[in-house]
Amino acid sequence: MAKQKKAPAAxxxxxxxxxxxIGMVTLVVATGAIFSVLSQKTKAEESFVAIKxxxxxxxxxxxxxxxxxSGIVLNTGAAKTIDLWEDPQCPICNDFEKANGEYIDDLVRxxxxxxxxxxxxxxxxxxxxAANAAYCAADEGHYLDFHKAMYQVQxxxxxxxxxxxxxxxxxxxxVGLTSTSFVDCVTKVSKLxxxxxxxxxxxxxxxxxxxxxxxxxxxxERKNSTFLLSEFSTAVEAG
Numbered sequence: 001m002a003k004q005k006k007a008p009a010a011x012x013x014x015x016x017x018x019x020x021x022i023g024m025v026t027l028v029v030a031t032g033a034i035f036s037v038l039s040q041k042t043k044a045e046e047s048f049v050a051i052k053x054x055x056x057x058x059x060x061x062x063x064x065x066x067x068x069x070s071g072i073v074l075n076t077g078a079a080k081t082i083d084l085w086e087d088p089q090c091p092i093c094n095d096f097e098k099a100n101g102e103y104i105d106d107l108v109r110x111x112x113x114x115x116x117x118x119x120x121x122x123x124x125x126x127x128x129x130a131a132n133a134a135y136c137a138a139d140e141g142h143y144l145d146f147h148k149a150m151y152q153v154q155x156x157x158x159x160x161x162x163x164x165x166x167x168x169x170x171x172x173x174x175v176g177l178t179s180t181s182f183v184d185c186v187t188k189v190s191k192l193x194x195x196x197x198x199x200x201x202x203x204x205x206x207x208x209x210x211x212x213x214x215x216x217x218x219x220x221e222r223k224n225s226t227f228l229l230s231e232f233s234t235a236v237e238a239g
Contacts, residue, residue, distance in 0.1 A: 047153040047162070048170065054149055056176035059141030060108060069201030070194045071116035072138045080113040080239055083214040085207045088130035088150055089123040089158045096211045097151045099227035105144055113236070117143065120199050120210065126163035131195045133168040136185035137177055145175040215239035 063073045071083065082104065086093040107113040119134045121127035130150060137146030149171050155162040168186050172178070185191065202208070213220040216239045224231060 047155065048174065050152045051149045051171070051174045054145070054152075054174050056142065056145055057105075057109070060144055061141055062138040062143050064135070064138070064194060065116065066194075066197065068116060069118050069205060070197040071118045072135065072143055073114065073116050074108045074143065075111055075114045078111055078114045080107075080236065081116065081214075081216055082107070082113055082236065083116045083118060083217075085118040085120060085202070085205075085210050085212040087120050087123050087127050087210045088134065088163065089127045089154070090210045091154070091156075091158075093211045094151045094154050096213075096227050097148070099229050100232045101148060101151070103229055103233055105148070107236070108144060117147070118198055118201070118207075119195070120202055120207075121195055122199060122202070122210075124159040126159055126161075128192070128195055129165065129168060129189070130163045131198065132189050132191045133172070133186045135191035135194050136182050137172065137175075139185065140177055140179060140182050142175060142177055146172060146177065149175045 060074055063076075065071050065073050068083075084104070086096075104113075104115060108115050117134075119131040121131045134143060134146060134150070137143050153162075153171060165187055169183055172182055172186070205214075215236055218239070220232070220235050220239075222228075222231060
């Protein structure tokens with residue numbers, strides 16, 4: 001078997017070339033990182049355009065039912081109860097919100113139904129931060145507003161770096177949540193125990209994905225490929 005020939009010694013010029021290449025690669029990587037940060041910032045600013053004229057609704061008191069998956073309860077005593085399980089980063093949840101959000105908002109504000117929001121966080125750390133902020137908004141009586149705005153600015157990609165503490169507080173500002181208590185709650189992640197409890201309760205209620213909706217305790221399943229208000233409202237009325 002032929003022996004491998006010994007490689008010739010590297011010339012001094014090779015070292016210069018190597019360091020030149022390393023320098024160029026480093027520059028390209030650094031430039032790419034800068035453009036990535038700027039791109040994310042630009043996309044974030046573009047997202048906030050969607051809520052620049054947001055009109056805050058009347059406050060709606062909320063309670064947290066720790067016996068029901070730490071759900072955020074809006075109204076009690078109505079004949080119908082809707083349990084809605086969602087993850088703030090879930091794009092299909094956003095589709096559901098676009099189709100049925102205004103209808104559910106009206107059900108709450110007109111006291112036609114008890115609506116329990118189970119804000120779960122299985123997609124990633126940003127879901128945890130967003131869910132925490134949602135609980136903070138509930139304390140201020142403006143869960144519905146924050147919930148609506150959060151979906152209106154939802155980025156196309158999950159875990160994109162959008163749901164930061166700064167941006168969640170900014171969403172709050174757009175919907176009129178400017179109190180020190182809200183800012184502190186978001187910054188300190190004060191509702192982490194509730195967020196965890198909501199996530200842990202998914203198995204108890206056999207919830208395997210989002211959105212999952214129960215109408216008077218019975219799971220609702222859409223019959224169409226897209227969410228239709230007519231289909232959902234009919235199910236609610238019949239429930």
